[in-house]
Amino acid sequence: METTIVAGGPQAEVRRRSRGRVAGAWCGGVVLAGVSVVVVCRAAGTDGVTPVPQLLAFLPWLLVPAALALLLTLLARWRTGVLWGALALVALAWFSKPYGSETEPTGSPLTGLRVLTSNVEFGRGAPSLVPAIHRARPDIVFVEECEHRCSALLERAFGGPHGTYPYRRAVDGSGSDGSVILSRFPLGPAPGVPGTMGMPGAVADVDGHPVRLQLAHPMPPLPGRLALWRRELGELRAYAAAGHGAPTVLAGDFNATEDHAAFRRILSAGVRDSARLADHARTPSWPTRTAPPFGAQIDHVLVSPDFSVGSARFLHIADTDHRALVVDLTLHESGPHTGRRTAQRVTRTH
DSSP, rough: OOOOOOHHHHHHHHHHHHHHHHHHHHHHHHHHHHHHHHHHHHHHHHOOOOHHHHHHHGGGGGGHHHHHHHHHHHHHOHHHHHHHHHHHHHHHHTSSSSSOOOOOOSSSSSEEEEEEEEEOTTTHHHHHHHHHHHOOOSSEEEEEEEHHHHHHHHHHHHHSSSSSEEEEEEESSSSOOOOOESSSSSSSOOOOOOSSOOOOEEEEETTTTTEEEEEOOOOOOOTOOOHHHHHHHHHEEEEHHTTTTEEEEEEEEOSSOSSSSSHHHHTTTTEHHHHTTTTTTTTTOOOOTTGGGOBBEEEEEETTTEEEEEEEEEEOOTSSSOOOOEEEEEOOSSSSOOOOGGOOOOOOOO
């Protein structure tokens, strides 16, 4: 009678499973270590060093690798890893909640305005932005990366004493350096915020009410240039803090999300994120070409506490990797005024 011998037998199978569990535990541990560094920096209120600032921009999406790591530790039967993964998921879920105040102004409404901001990526999206402006009919438009041809196109489409936007403030530049503010309202001069890329400022006369306007476009958090990114976001924070209660609209491409400590410091200076107030705190605005559903919201319209937000919506603009943001704002009287008019919204016919 012949006997069949199975190579390795039961002991070899046990060894293979053991090696598989060890490999799974190692893989899960490496992923959890990376996720944990980002979570600890978020909890500590620091943006850390590369690659932490870049990963912080996509913090909610770190739930995916954290869940995968937890699954690997479960399959590996690594109890410490399972606890570690569960804690990482809880922390990520906690920090993925919208950040910032939801307090509404209590003063009587004075006037309304619609604001649009759009990064047109080296001017390439400008031809698509023009019809979007016609459709949205904003009162004030902030355009980042609007180089010479973009600026000229907007002037032809909307400028001149009888144009839709007869008032403008601009920083001329090529590539990403140029930026433009267009307005239906008269604009007074303002120094703007210093930066590597153009960040013009103005003071708008909105139906007799002075409103500070500032376009935001700091440098992105590129490896090796984090100090510049932090410094320029710090300049925007200083601008917000210098308002001393004056109505303020600070809008543009901040190259930062609410998960960046440098951006939260701007909010702590007395402004609020209009998308947050309109329940769109996590709506991605960039990058629209590569993975739009899994992007980050780096385009913002920040407003002082005397503004309420009626709505916010993101618009697709062709030939740029950013979505435009349109918000409807209402300016209220300062001070503790209450009454029936508080709940009203002053709207402008668009």
